[in-house]
């Protein structure tokens with residue numbers, strides 16, 4: 001084991017020349033995901049459409065109105081244009097940016113006239129969306145499965161809440177006075193704490209190739225749950241903590257009412273998307289893609305597979321941590337149960353269903369686990385079953401997820417148009 | 420052909436051995452690589468050439484021996500670290516990034532040599548490599564394929580790309596494992612021409628494992644002959660051609 005750092009495992013002991021190949025098992029499937037890893041506002045437009053569809057669903061809380069109807073039509077139009085216009089042309093670029101702008105505008109204007117309950121759902125969508133965006137960086141772009149996003153969400157929540165209460169806590173018999181920091185200041189702290197922890201657990205797990213990170217993060221999740229549940233002096237155990245929402249103002253505007261808080265979540269979602277977009281389009285993105293394509297070759301060309309993968313994992317975990325800080329204020333009450341592994345399963349399904357290695361996929365997936373789930377609430381806990389079934393069927397018929405399928409559909413249409 | 424070589428060794432290989440179970444694949448191999456030369460490594464199938472490369476470039480950990488680059492012992496370094504310090508390679512079987520464009524394949528091969536990891540995060544995606552990469556693509560006569568996915572190229576073109584990837588970062592020494600393997604006759608002359616060109620005009624230092632005798636005898640300044648994991652002899656192409664031991668290895672054993 002000690003000798004297998006970046007060493008191809010000698011699988012074919014028969015001495016065939018295939019031995020000379022670095023790392024076959026690890027070569028990623030060559031599913032034809034068109035423009036994998038590029039900003040694809042057309043997909044984002046698709047998400048908007050989904051959001052709009054959810055909003056106009058008659059069983060929903062939002063109700064139908066003319067504005068949404070108009071919106072719905074224009075999104076259909078945009079998606080149509082997106083499918084038809086090749087991405088690489090100047091018109092295509094224009095379409096991309098218009099689509100992005102439309103998406104942003106939609107998300108910004110959506111709260112007007114909506115009920116508090118709807119906005120609670122959408123606030124949750126924005127926050128969980130950010131978690132899925134981060135998970136997608138780890139899984140879709142860095143190619144490693146982390147089963148700890150819910151744990152990092154929890155660490156982020158507790159870090160942020162505890163540092164914002166100014167109370168006395170006792171850990172292992174030592175009593176400490178915690179500061180009462182402003183809420184905003186606790187967000188970067190939550191991010192950094194989660195990044196450091198993920199480096200700590202990721203470094204040994206990524207020393208050798210294989211699914212070790214999945215195992216380690218699963219164990220870590222259980223450990224985090226146990227600590228949250230049992231360290232009574234620190235976390236108040238299973239009784240949970242009622243979160244005080246009292247110090248979040250920007251430019252004199254109180255950000256805590258539901259409608260305003262939605263914007264905080266939305267901003268964080270945009271922030272997460274920007275971070276991932278930036279990484280993916282930078283030389284790091286190329287390195288990550290090369291690692292997914294053929295990690296043995298990448299390593300031989302100077303790409304430090306372990307470091308890049310670790311960074312992808314750390315940033316993904318950090319984004320989950322920051323989301324945790326916001327989540328705590330959104331739900332106003334935190335308890336260990338909210339951060340158990342079943343929450344990770346939701347995130348995982350969302351990441352896969354939305355489409356790995358795309359930028360819009362997490363948004364689609366995120367809306368599935370928050371918005372659509374809400375409409376399925378009448379099924380009780382069964383929604384996880386339906387959702388799980390849906391994802392299983394999709395993995396068989398469209399393994400690249402909704403976003404990937406859309407890309408494929410567009411490629412198919414454009415081929416028709418070309419010939 | 421101009422074969423100009425000065426005498427400063429860049430890479431010093433000492434006593435490399437590697438055993439797989441009961442099979443001594445590489446047995447106490449030593450040689451020097453001189454700056455600016457093309458060193459051929461030949462020997463019958465299974466005599467340990469690829470295993471030797473894997474030991475030198477860090478894919479395998481040798482049981483014994485060391486490799487020095489510019490007087491620094493790099494035997495304990497990881498493959499990416501060796502690559503960043505100027506030891507580049509290709510593998511015997513084609514290894515390219517099939518889902519990336521030709522241009523991106525070459526940029527990937529070049530980018531880790533520029534700046535620190537932190538700086539790379541904030542550099543433009545092309546990292547100012549466009550000119551350099553396009554030059555190389557031009558030289559390899561693949562300009563019309565620059566944006567094509569590497570997986571869509573013909574085998575010969577992929578092989579050429581693979582070789583180009585090892586050389587784009589201007590490594591101190593490039594280790595090429597059968598660059599002409601499986602390449603058809605028309606492409607073969609092309610590969611030979613490109614390699615010679617890189618050596619003569621750019622002063623690229625290369626160690627080349629090759630089966631095609633004509634090819635390697637025409638290119639190499641010096642040749643190491645291996646048999647059953649050991650170095651059988653070392654000399655100029657002419658010396659090797661006329662050595663009875665070499666003839667025996669090739670005609671007798673296998």
Ligand SMILES: Nc1ncnc2c1ncn2[C@@H]1O[C@H](COP(=O)(O)OP(=O)(O)O)[C@@H](O)[C@H]1O
Nearest residue numbers: 010013015019439444464465466467468469470
């Ligand atoms: N990973 C490995 N596991 C077991 N045996 C190996 C491995 N790699 C190479 N060998 C053996 O080492 C010997 C040398 O192989 P190789 O270096 O590929 O030869 P060459 O490249 O000269 O044709 C062969 O007998 C081969 O079977």
Ligand SMILES: [Mg+2]
Nearest residue numbers: 020468469511
């Ligand atoms: Mg070989």
